[in-house]
Amino acid sequence: MSLRVAVVGAGAIGLYYGAKLAHAGGDVHFLMRGALDEIRRDGITVRGEGENFTVAKANCSNSTADIGPCDLVLIAVKTTSNNDIVELIPPLLHEGTMLMTLQNGLGNEEFLARHFGKERLLAGLCFICLNRISRNVVERFDYGHIVIAEYARPPQARTREIAEMFGQSAIKCSVAEDLTLERWRKLVWNIPFNGLSILAGGLDTAAILADENLRSSTLALMREVIGAANKCGHPLPETTAPEQIRRTEEMNAYKPSTLVDFEAGKPLEIDAIWGEPLRRAMAAGAKVPQLKIVHALLNSIDQVRRAGPAGRPLS
Amino acid sequence: MSLRVAVVGAGAIGLYYGAKLAHAGGDVHFLMRGALDEIRRDGITVRGEGENFTVAKANCSNSTADIGPCDLVLIAVKTTSNNDIVELIPPLLHEGTMLMTLQNGLGNEEFLARHFGKERLLAGLCFICLNRISRNVVERFDYGHIVIAEYARPPQARTREIAEMFGQSAIKCSVAEDLTLERWRKLVWNIPFNGLSILAGGLDTAAILADENLRSSTLALMREVIGAANKCGHPLPETTAPEQIRRTEEMNAYKPSTLVDFEAGKPLEIDAIWGEPLRRAMAAGAKVPQLKIVHALLNSIDQVRRAGPAGRPLS
Numbered sequence: 001m002s003l004r005v006a007v008v009g010a011g012a013i014g015l016y017y018g019a020k021l022a023h024a025g026g027d028v029h030f031l032m033r034g035a036l037d038e039i040r041r042d043g044i045t046v047r048g049e050g051e052n053f054t055v056a057k058a059n060c061s062n063s064t065a066d067i068g069p070c071d072l073v074l075i076a077v078k079t080t081s082n083n084d085i086v087e088l089i090p091p092l093l094h095e096g097t098m099l100m101t102l103q104n105g106l107g108n109e110e111f112l113a114r115h116f117g118k119e120r121l122l123a124g125l126c127f128i129c130l131n132r133i134s135r136n137v138v139e140r141f142d143y144g145h146i147v148i149a150e151y152a153r154p155p156q157a158r159t160r161e162i163a164e165m166f167g168q169s170a171i172k173c174s175v176a177e178d179l180t181l182e183r184w185r186k187l188v189w190n191i192p193f194n195g196l197s198i199l200a201g202g203l204d205t206a207a208i209l210a211d212e213n214l215r216s217s218t219l220a221l222m223r224e225v226i227g228a229a230n231k232c233g234h235p236l237p238e239t240t241a242p243e244q245i246r247r248t249e250e251m252n253a254y255k256p257s258t259l260v261d262f263e264a265g266k267p268l269e270i271d272a273i274w275g276e277p278l279r280r281a282m283a284a285g286a287k288v289p290q291l292k293i294v295h296a297l298l299n300s301i302d303q304v305r306r307a308g309p310a311g312r313p314l315s
Numbered sequence: 316m317s318l319r320v321a322v323v324g325a326g327a328i329g330l331y332y333g334a335k336l337a338h339a340g341g342d343v344h345f346l347m348r349g350a351l352d353e354i355r356r357d358g359i360t361v362r363g364e365g366e367n368f369t370v371a372k373a374n375c376s377n378s379t380a381d382i383g384p385c386d387l388v389l390i391a392v393k394t395t396s397n398n399d400i401v402e403l404i405p406p407l408l409h410e411g412t413m414l415m416t417l418q419n420g421l422g423n424e425e426f427l428a429r430h431f432g433k434e435r436l437l438a439g440l441c442f443i444c445l446n447r448i449s450r451n452v453v454e455r456f457d458y459g460h461i462v463i464a465e466y467a468r469p470p471q472a473r474t475r476e477i478a479e480m481f482g483q484s485a486i487k488c489s490v491a492e493d494l495t496l497e498r499w500r501k502l503v504w505n506i507p508f509n510g511l512s513i514l515a516g517g518l519d520t521a522a523i524l525a526d527e528n529l530r531s532s533t534l535a536l537m538r539e540v541i542g543a544a545n546k547c548g549h550p551l552p553e554t555t556a557p558e559q560i561r562r563t564e565e566m567n568a569y570k571p572s573t574l575v576d577f578e579a580g581k582p583l584e585i586d587a588i589w590g591e592p593l594r595r596a597m598a599a600g601a602k603v604p605q606l607k608i609v610h611a612l613l614n615s616i617d618q619v620r621r622a623g624p625a626g627r628p629l630s
Binding site for chain 1: 511514515516517518526528529531532535536604605607608609610611612614615616618619620
């Protein structure tokens with residue numbers, strides 16, 4: 001399977017997976033704004049245990065019209081930029097173009113399906129600890145595998161073909177039957193760790209788990225999310241919580257992406273990671289008092305920051 | 316009743332009530348460190364609706380030995396300085412000296428009783444919105460009344476005598492039967508407003524109530540605290556929550572004292588306002604998931620800040 005691939009969004013996720021595919025010989029085209037000059041000059045460098053390489057000549061452009069139709073579009077912009085991609089994507093489409101969102105949280109597939117049709121849609125859930133340490137260098141701290149699933153239907157032939165292509169590019173990959181179940185499983189991690197990392201004063205995963213009270217709140221929040229998933233009809237076992245805590249302990253200290261956004265003064269992915277899960281949980285009658293307060297606090301912090309110097313100052 | 320009064324702690328609360336007593340002709344002696352020179356030179360000024368006065372000659376000292384024995388000691392230091400007062404207070408004591416803590420939260424009376432005997436102890440719960448706007452100027456935004464109670468016993472003759480003295484000094488004052496019940500009633504306000512004001516990004520009471528999600532979380536936290544008080548044997552009606560919300564809406568926008576401390580880089584009164592109530596709630600079997608997470612987050616923020624530049628940076 002030889003696919004023409006577009007990567008929309010040149011953050012850590014987009015650069016990493018795009019570079020992996022390109023490094024393995026894939027026909028990959030990056031859409032980017034800020035880093036265009038650096039990447040044309042220096043390429044994209046990936047660092048991490050067992051993988052240190054540079055894609056010296058990355059095809060990159062600041063226009064999807066220049067890139068033209070592709071077979072697979074990897075969507076790796078923050079969910080806070082979803083409105084922008086509505087206009088960016090059409091030039092990349094031919095009749096059979098597949099759209100695979102690599103974004104966090106809930107609601108992205110529904111959004112993309114409304115604009116581009118649900119048949120095109122797949123998702124790749126990225127279980128990976130990455131930081132972009134400069135505009136063209138991405139460092140992987142841990143993990144790296146992707147769980148691929150179709151939107152609102154079981155895996156198809158194309159799903160397994162993409163997984164195969166990823167595997168041939170040294171990306172660990174598996175195919176899941178139920179996308180929404182996998183999204184909730186990932187939220188069991190993102191909701192506490194991404195949220196508490198900011199609210200607790202700027203802590204990485206190791207610092208959160210080293211604080212007895214925060215560790216206990218992490219576990220309690222995980223249980224709430226599991227309860228919500230179950231109420232929403234996506235069965236996740238209770239053991240998911242202690243398992244994820246244990247795996248997080250085994251990995252290197254990591255700053256969740258939302259904390260990285262917070263420190264960089266960027267908008268936070270409030271709605272995808274906390275807002276939409278909260279709405280679904282409450283609609284299903286789940287009791288989620290801790291998710292509710294974490295969402296309210298993050299949402300307020302995000303608004304206070306966006307109001308900027310003219311608004312309320314962050315003290 | 317003519318009492319020799321010492322005020323230990325020259326923050327907003329100590330300066331305000333001490334100045335009110337002195338302005339009415341009381342024999343008041345202030346213990347203070349930082350503001351000594353300004354107050355000796357300029358006196359203490361109180362501003363607020365219906366009261367604008369300066370105590371030109373305030374008796375103040377940086378040594379309780381200089382002040383000597385008093386009949387009533389008002390304790391107005393932050394609870395985070397409780398360890399300091401163990402050594403400061405003995406020179407102020409004669410056999411019948413009364414200690415009245417004006418501090419927030421739970422656990423202060425028990426602490427003072429251990430060191431100075433429970434018979435001396437009373438508390439004054441300050442329902443007031445004050446900010447110290449310079450070292451010797453205090454502004455009252457709203458309210459002002461004190462609820463006075465004995466520690467671990469019903470009101471005595473002295474309790475009513477103190478209330479009378481306060482009343483003659485134009486301090487609204489009432490006497491309560493059950494100190495701990497009143498402490499919980501005050502915590503119904505302090506736990507959400509003082510906590511969320513910091514965690515939500517630096518908001519005053521009006522901004523908290525204007526944000527639909529925060530308002531809902533405030534109410535939910537209030538209900539948790541009421542539930543905890545009831546489990547601990549202090550009956551507070553459910554209606555306390557909406558009543559306090561309504562009264563807060565009617566008052567001017569106010570920065571809770573813990574937010575003022577936070578913005579000034581001072582230690583936060585975590586244990587008195589959140590820690591001890593949480594321990595008592597959990598010991599009584601109350602379900603307080605939101606109090607637990609708010610406590611964990613504030614405690615972490617306080618620690619991160621205290622670690623200072625050598626510790627983890629606040630971003």
